Amino acid sequence: MQNNKLFFDSTIGIIGGGQLGRMMTTAAKHMGYRVVVLDPTPDCPTAQVADDQIVAAYDDLEAIEQLAGKSDVITYEFENVDVNAAQILEEKGILPQGAHSLRVTQDRELEKQAMVDSDQPVSDFAIVRSEDDLRNEAKQIGFPSVVKTCRGGYDGKGQVKLTSEADIDEAIDMLHQAGRVIIEKWVPFDKEISIIFTRTIDGDISYFPVAENNHRDHILHATIAPGRVSEAVAEKARQAAAAIAETIGVVGTFAIEMFVSGENVLINEMAPRPHNSGHYTIEACSVSQFEQHIRAICRLPLAPIHFHGGAVMVNLLGKDVTPFFDQFVTEMPNAHPHMYGKQENKPQRKMGHATFIGEDPVKIYNELVDKKIIED
Secondary structure: OOOOOOOOOOEEEEEOOOHHHHHHHHHHHHOOOEEEEEEOOOOOOOOOOOOEEEEOOOOOHHHHHHHHHHOOEEEEOOOOOOHHHHHHHHHOOOOOOOOHHHHHHOEHHHHHHHHHHOOOOOOOEEEEOOHHHHHHHHHHHOOOEEEEEOEOOOOOOOEEEEOOHHHHHHHHHHHHHHOOEEEEEOOOOOEEEEEEEEEOOOOOEEEOOOEEEEEEOOEEEEEEEOOOOOHHHHHHHHHHHHHHHHHHOOOEEEEEEEEEEOOEEEEEEEEOOOOHHHOOHHHHEOOOHHHHHHHHHOOOOOOOOOEOOEEEEEEEEHHHHHHHHHHHHHHOOOEEEEEOOOOOOOOOOEEEEEEEEEOOHHHHHHHHHHOOOOOO
């Protein structure tokens, strides 16, 4: 990418048309940019607010060239972008994030190695390619442990928990399908946190408040910010983020999930894009994770982050939408709802989220538990 800054008369191309692209587009439109999205689904969530859509598969190289021809700069809203396509765009100088961070975060083996190379704490792990290796490593690492596919899988999919040798056969079935898996020691932890940060091409970094995550059925259920951790833990999260960002050359908004045990952290997973646990930044911060991302890829200075005190973000799955809005109308005027414009409502599908702002995040959280909006 050229060194010149891109201002409001420029066009941003986005690969992927889901809710992250939609919120990215909203931020970009507020700043005066035009947006074109590439996604195989007509009228996808991002296309509903963008200026143009190219309807094509993500690995359609002709469509990638078409997107490049319409865009001054290109980004992506999810990590499963075709790496060959990303390489082409990087060579054209219009993909500031580059292909490397995608390559790393698409593959758990490369991702875990990047954490190790950054000298960051991780759980014991091994990469296995055969039944014998899996059985041997399970004995070596011990039970409980977890086996995950090295590529693909999200929201609890593509993984098997091993509580004893009796569970290994299920993991072997997954190994046969995937060809390569990672086995990790099961980590007892007090809570999960995430650090959302944005890094410029020149290496400047801004950090959002460390957030605490509550999962339900392996899907992020609620995020509380700031998380209920000590400043020492928050500083360890920021230091880990800086080290990993330097190792893999992060550009744009990036997320790292960590486990907290006492005053220690273990790095779990990474996402090279804005993240579900950072949605609270839209209302709770002076600049959102999405605007900071647009600033970074367009070579604009990052804005100082001022946090408004406390926030709780709640995901609205398909089964939650009607009950939530029934309460919203009468009981929750302080809620900020965001609906994603998805065409089909499915019980476990993320259809939107709501953010609650106040001075005391713990008080907000407890009130939402009392109202049964959150399952603690």
